[in-house]
Amino acid sequence: MxxxxxxxxxxxxxxxxxxxxxxxxxxxxxxxxxxxxxxxxxxxxxxxxxxxxxxxxxxxxxxxxxxxxxxxxxxxxxxxxxxxxxxxxxxxxxxxxxxxxxxxxxxxxxxxxxxxxxxxxxxxxxxxxxxxxxxxxxxxxxxxxxxxxxxxxxxxxxxxxxxxxxxxxxxxxxxxxxxxxxxxxxxxxxxxIACGASGSELADGNYNFSGVVGARAYIDMNLNVKNNHINGRYFYIKERKDISIDGHVDGNGRVQIKEYGGPDGGLTGVFNGSVGKVGITGTWTSAMKARNLPFILVPQGFPD
Structure with a gap:
């Protein structure tokens, strides 16, 4: 038992x-x-x-x-x-x-x-x-x-x-x-583990998130932010294949992150969301806009 x-x-x-x-x-x-x-x-x-x-x-x-x-x-x-x-x-x-x-x-x-x-x-x-x-x-x-x-x-x-x-x-x-x-x-x-609290913006720096796309597609994401520009990578925990990402964040905390996971490095999806107390939340849309799924990204670590 x-x-x-x-x-x-x-x-x-x-x-x-x-x-x-x-x-x-x-x-x-x-x-x-x-x-x-x-x-x-x-x-x-x-x-x-x-x-x-x-x-x-x-x-x-x-x-x-x-x-x-x-x-x-x-x-x-x-x-x-x-x-x-x-x-x-x-x-x-x-x-x-x-x-x-x-x-x-x-x-x-x-x-x-x-x-x-x-x-x-x-x-x-x-x-x-x-x-x-x-x-x-x-x-x-x-x-x-x-x-x-x-x-x-x-x-x-x-x-x-x-x-x-x-x-x-x-x-x-x-x-x-x-x-x-x-x-x-x-x-x-x-x-x-992600127990960290987020703010209303992404200042310049390096950030690590745990998250989920849809109901149970768990991901790890690393973001580098400089002058409102975002780059980094993420992977789905089950597949563990790195996917390059690139995007931006505006002064109101709105975030757009494009992923390039195609065999030729082509666009495969876009994260559109905003920064809040929990982390980054929004909608992931496939490149052909055939699928729209909610996502959440929570800062790894623990509250200060």
């Missing part, structure tokens, strides 16, 4: 996104790095910030990812509930600190062979704390105080998980995370 289902699910590991950066190596791409010995260090100087943060035994893997310039510590457990702790980091007064922790886990009671894995998500808000070796114990203690409600569990093929939040004053809030599960059997695609 459920144990058999989880063993079968283990072969479906998370898809690898080109968008997030794994900061586990010294390649110059990250201001923070996680060494093979489990130390968190400054990339430029090699200064050790925390020893042993990545050494969590045989039942957990620890990684450091960078989403849109944001650094995130991830602890993925191999226990039956696949508990995954995520701690976003930020620089404050020349120190790396954290003020929140997320936990995603499988509800064993509500999962089955028929419906697949039902994921829950909770978020604990924490007073600013300088990163130290107690981060995982603190994150587990705080997220453990929050009970996830059954009505907020993931329900494939919907890509949304409603996050339960508890603050210090016990005020309950909610937050939505876009989690592109490739199938009902998929484990958590950590490197494609």
């Amino acid at each position: 459920i144990k058999k289902m989880l063993c079968v699910f283990a072969i479906f590991w998370s898809t690898t996104s080109f968008s997030s950066v794994d900061c586990g190596g010294n390649d110059g791409k990250c201001a923070l790095q996680l060494t093979p010995a489990g130390a968190l260090i400054e990339g430029a100087t090699g200064k050790v910030l925390v020893q042993g943060i990545g050494n969590q035994g045989m039942l957990a893997d620890v990684s450091l990812l960078k989403f849109n310039g944001q650094y995130v510590l991830v602890r993925e457990s191999s226990t039956n509930d696949k508990s995954t702790l995520i701690v976003p980091l930020k620089m404050l007064n020349n120190s790396w600190v954290y003020d929140s922790a997320y936990e995603f886990s499988v509800s064993l009671i509500n999962s089955s062979d028929d419906v697949g894995m039902r994921w829950s998500g909770v978020k604990a808000k924490i007073a600013n704390h300088i990163i130290d070796s107690g981060v995982w114990d603190r994150a587990y203690a705080e997220t453990g105080k929050i009970a996830a409600k059954n009505e907020r569990l993931s329900k494939w093929p919907s890509p949304w998980i409603d996050i339960s939040i508890s603050e210090a004053n016990h005020k309950r809030e909610s937050e939505r995370c876009f989690v592109p599960l490739a199938s009902k059997d998929s484990l958590l695609p950590v490197d494609s």
